[in-house]
Amino acid sequence: MGKYIMVVDDSPTIRVSVEFALKATGIPVEQAENGAEALKKIKALTEKGDAIAMGIIDVNMPQMDGITFIKNFRKDDKFTPLIVLTTESEEHKIQEGKDAGASGWIVKPFQPAELLGVVQRFIR
Amino acid sequence: MSESAIKEVFISEAKEIIEKLESDLVQLEENEGDQEIVNRIFRSFHTLKGSSGIVGLTSIYNFSHKLENLLDRVRSGDIAVDNSLIDLILGSIDWIRDELFTEKADTDESKSAMNALQQRILEYTGEEKAVEAGEEEETGRAKPKAGVYNYFRIKARFADDVFETGIDPLMIIEDLLTVGTLLTKNVDREQLPALDAMNPERCYLSWDLIIKTLEPVDKINDVFMFVRDRNSITIEDVTASFSGRGRELPQEKRIGEILLEKGIISEAELDAVLKYHDSHKTKIGDIIVKKGLASEKDVKDALEEQEKLKKKIELNTVRVDTNRLDNILNLLGEIVIGQSSLNRIADELDDDKDTGFQLKNALYGLDRITREFQEQIMSIRMIPIGPSFEQFRRFVRDSAHERGKDIKLVIEGGDTELDKTVIEKISDPLKHMIRNAIDHGIEVPEEREAAGKAAAGLVTLRAYHQEGNVFIEVLDDGRGVNLAKVRSRAVERGLLKEDEEASRERLLSYLFHPGFSTADRVDDLSGRGVGMDVVKTNIEELRGTVELKSEEGKGTTIRIKLPLTLAIIDGMLVSIGRNIYIIPLLSIVESMQPKQEDVKTVEGKGEMISFRGEFVSLARLYDLFEIDARHKNPWEGLVIVVESANTRIGLLVDDLLGQQQIVIKSLDNYITRSRSISGAAILGDGKVALIVDIHGLVEDIMDINSAR
Numbered sequence: 064m065g066k067y068i069m070v071v072d073d074s075p076t077i078r079v080s081v082e083f084a085l086k087a088t089g090i091p092v093e094q095a096e097n098g099a100e101a102l103k104k105i106k107a108l109t110e111k112g113d114a115i116a117m118g119i120i121d122v123n124m125p126q127m128d129g130i131t132f133i134k135n136f137r138k139d140d141k142f143t144p145l146i147v148l149t150t151e152s153e154e155h156k157i158q159e160g161k162d163a164g165a166s167g168w169i170v171k172p173f174q175p176a177e178l179l180g181v182v183q184r185f186i187r
Numbered sequence: 188m189s190e191s192a193i194k195e196v197f198i199s200e201a202k203e204i205i206e207k208l209e210s211d212l213v214q215l216e217e218n219e220g221d222q223e224i225v226n227r228i229f230r231s232f233h234t235l236k237g238s239s240g241i242v243g244l245t246s247i248y249n250f251s252h253k254l255e256n257l258l259d260r261v262r263s264g265d266i267a268v269d270n271s272l273i274d275l276i277l278g279s280i281d282w283i284r285d286e287l288f289t290e291k292a293d294t295d296e297s298k299s300a301m302n303a304l305q306q307r308i309l310e311y312t313g314e315e316k317a318v319e320a321g322e323e324e325e326t327g328r329a330k331p332k333a334g335v336y337n338y339f340r341i342k343a344r345f346a347d348d349v350f351e352t353g354i355d356p357l358m359i360i361e362d363l364l365t366v367g368t369l370l371t372k373n374v375d376r377e378q379l380p381a382l383d384a385m386n387p388e389r390c391y392l393s394w395d396l397i398i399k400t401l402e403p404v405d406k407i408n409d410v411f412m413f414v415r416d417r418n419s420i421t422i423e424d425v426t427a428s429f430s431g432r433g434r435e436l437p438q439e440k441r442i443g444e445i446l447l448e449k450g451i452i453s454e455a456e457l458d459a460v461l462k463y464h465d466s467h468k469t470k471i472g473d474i475i476v477k478k479g480l481a482s483e484k485d486v487k488d489a490l491e492e493q494e495k496l497k498k499k500i501e502l503n504t505v506r507v508d509t510n511r512l513d514n515i516l517n518l519l520g521e522i523v524i525g526q527s528s529l530n531r532i533a534d535e536l537d538d539d540k541d542t543g544f545q546l547k548n549a550l551y552g553l554d555r556i557t558r559e560f561q562e563q564i565m566s567i568r569m570i571p572i573g574p575s576f577e578q579f580r581r582f583v584r585d586s587a588h589e590r591g592k593d594i595k596l597v598i599e600g601g602d603t604e605l606d607k608t609v610i611e612k613i614s615d616p617l618k619h620m621i622r623n624a625i626d627h628g629i630e631v632p633e634e635r636e637a638a639g640k641a642a643a644g645l646v647t648l649r650a651y652h653q654e655g656n657v658f659i660e661v662l663d664d665g666r667g668v669n670l671a672k673v674r675s676r677a678v679e680r681g682l683l684k685e686d687e688e689a690s691r692e693r694l695l696s697y698l699f700h701p702g703f704s705t706a707d708r709v710d711d712l713s714g715r716g717v718g719m720d721v722v723k724t725n726i727e728e729l730r731g732t733v734e735l736k737s738e739e740g741k742g743t744t745i746r747i748k749l750p751l752t753l754a755i756i757d758g759m760l761v762s763i764g765r766n767i768y769i770i771p772l773l774s775i776v777e778s779m780q781p782k783q784e785d786v787k788t789v790e791g792k793g794e795m796i797s798f799r800g801e802f803v804s805l806a807r808l809y810d811l812f813e814i815d816a817r818h819k820n821p822w823e824g825l826v827i828v829v830e831s832a833n834t835r836i837g838l839l840v841d842d843l844l845g846q847q848q849i850v851i852k853s854l855d856n857y858i859t860r861s862r863s864i865s866g867a868a869i870l871g872d873g874k875v876a877l878i879v880d881i882h883g884l885v886e887d888i889m890d891i892n893s894a895r
Contacts, residue, residue: 073234074200074234074237074238075196075199075200076193076196076197076200076237076238076241076242077237077238077241079192079193079196080193080241080242083189083190083193117353123230123233125230137352141351141352141353142350142351142353142388143353144353144354145353150233150236150237157412158412161412161416162416164352164353165352166352166353166354167354167358168412171237171240171241172237172240172241172243172248173241180365181362184355184358184361184362185353185355185358
């Protein structure tokens with residue numbers, strides 16, 4: 064049974080940056096462009112017997128935004144940590160994320176070490 | 188994945204964002220109140236800001252942050268959309284593009300350009316906002332207030348189900364240690380049950396901490412932000428709450444909006460319906476039908492459209508390097524070749540014998556599957572032409588402004604899918620044709636009004652599929668081609684004699700002649716006399732054809748016909764001596780066996796044959812390719828009449844061998860480049876056949892004939 068970190072962001076730059084920053088964890092990173100795609104991928108992973116160790120989710124995305132994703136995800140899974148990616152102009156989104164069931168957040172732009180630190184604390 | 192690879196990803200993402208922004212902005216100019224477009228533009232800058240920040244491009248990060256602020260104010264209705272705002276944003280995009288893709292990056296010139304733009308943005312957003320934005324910009328994060336230590340006492344009693352949101356209290360305590368240093372720590376273990384009664388998914392501990400830090404209280408609040416609600420957390424001497432305005436996320440299209448866009452219901456009617464909906468909670472579609480504002484069918488159609496939009500939204504995609512697709516395609520080509528050699532062997536077997544019959548049957552089934560397989564792979568390479576069309580919005584807008592014209596670009600059939608390579612190669616020719624439409628086609632507003640037309644001209648880009656081909660049309664409703672002018676220019680250039688009769692088609696075909704232009708003056712936009720002939724060449728390289736229709740006073744239509752794919756074509760196998768050549772089926776008009784008296788030699792034009800009342804040049808392929816042929820007389824062999832653009836020629840061959848799907852293999856440089864050969868194919872029996880490039884061949888023949 065494999066574990067993955069799921070990064071959900073509509074910007075490919077952010078996705079590969081997250082993947083780059085999390086190389087040190089040794090946990091493979093799965094990418095999705097929006098909430099809907101992420102839900103599908105997670106479903107596919109669980110069907111194969113794999114799981115996600117944590118999710119890193121952008122708030123503002125087309126098609127399905129991060130908050131809706133978190134709400135949906137939390138219907139089936141209460142324990143997996145979910146971190147919200149925000150920018151400083153979106154502080155109210157942190158609150159919304161929290162209400163939806165997010166476990167933490169990180170502000171973009173972040174330093175790789177910063178993200179790694181947050182992630183490592185969640186998935187020791 | 189390295190940092191430079193991340194930068195590459197960013198560059199391609201930025202390119203996409205900029206293209207999208209340009210198209211959105213021009214659309215916004217046409218629909219000033221469209222909130223959906225404003226939202227999209229806002230989000231584009233938002234994304235650009237986030238991504239540029241990640242890769243450390245501070246100048247772009249800061250600049251897009253300002254634009255994001257500006258757009259946010261537009262979104263909230265503080266700032267109205269007008270032409271000068273759109274010009275400003277377009278100018279800003281130009282700056283970002285220069286900064287990203289050109290040498291201008293980081294020069295004094297670019298800095299002063301940025302300052303000028305920022306000044307103009309300030310005029311919209313106002314000083315106050317700018318100062319506020321300026322503070323967070325340096326690092327993108329709030330800086331610690333230097334010098335003075337703050338002390339905070341924190342009591343944290345976590346709810347026993349805290350783990351159920353993926354939160355480990357210990358993680359939060361550790362987070363706190365990144366903000367300051369811990370002075371005292373008390374852990375309350377009173378709630379801890381006996382070991383056998385303990386539930387590992389529950390939290391039983393509480394903390395009492397004192398922390399020393401340079402950070403403001405907000406930072407402490409941040410740490411606990413996620414646990415404050417459900418858990419009892421107190422931070423002494425501090426009461427802070429989170430600011431922030433509610434922001435609407437862009438939404439999917441509502442049914443009312445769809446009906447409104449279609450003009451079926453009016454805005455006032457929609458408002459009334461929405462009010463009724465709020466108070467009665469009935470479905471909007473039902474209300475609209477009940478009130479008789481639209482028929483049930485209209486509502487059903489709108490619902491279907493809504494469903495389609497949703498489906499589009501849910502599209503699930505994987506990005507694959509096109510090289511990989513090409514590899515698969517090449518392998519498939521090998522399969523097709525292998526299959527045709529199997530077919531050949533099967534053909535030699537006796538049908539009456541069971542095995543022969545069974546083998547043929549099995550091969551027939553296999554054939555069907557490979558064909559379908561091929562279609563599937565081809566469809567992966569297909570992308571919608573929409574984005575490629577959209578990129579012209581900016582171009583049309585700018586060129587029209589420059590020429591003092593009012594021109595709207597209409598895009599139809601953006602969903603039409605074409606091979607990716609074709610889309611890339613067609614972009615320049617399209618630009619050329621659009622430029623022609625703007626320069627020569629559409630009149631200035633005064634002239635249009637005098638002619639009883641709307642002041643604003645229309646340029647339409649349209650794409651559609653028909654009978655295995657893709658059609659792309661560039662239409663304008665301008666003045667049309669002035670045939671008298673074309674005629675006099677043709678006479679001037681010696682293409683036509685003064686008193687010679689010429690059909691409409693023939694006159695129009697002169698527009699594709701190299702160096703032919705009817706423009707009155709030469710300027711930087713078009714009219715340099717290179718143009719349509721280059722367009723024609725480019726299209727023919729893609730094995731397509733161009734056709735021009737024009738009606739004076741009403742407009743011009745240019746229609747491009749392209750094959751669906753590039754790698755596999757339908758070809759006609761012909762034999763010349765012991766060699767086999769392939770002629771693309773698309774170019775063949777007819778094959779015939781001429782009578783001896785139909786073949787004539789015309790002074791200065793070489794050998795001609797009469798074909799349906801007109802004379803076409805005859806090309807003896809054996810002569811041209813310097814090989815042996817069985818028949819050297821046209822009336823003994825076969826003549827295949829082919830067409831490239833508007834020129835027809837007859838090709839003398841020995842025989843037709845049949846028609847077949849051909850996988851094109853490109854010829855590398857080790858074979859002398861010939862204009863008349865476009866590639867090679869491997870046949871079922873392993874023989875190699877060359878594919879005749881009709882376009883190149885026709886030009887070769889014309890060159891030879893004119894040199895006579």
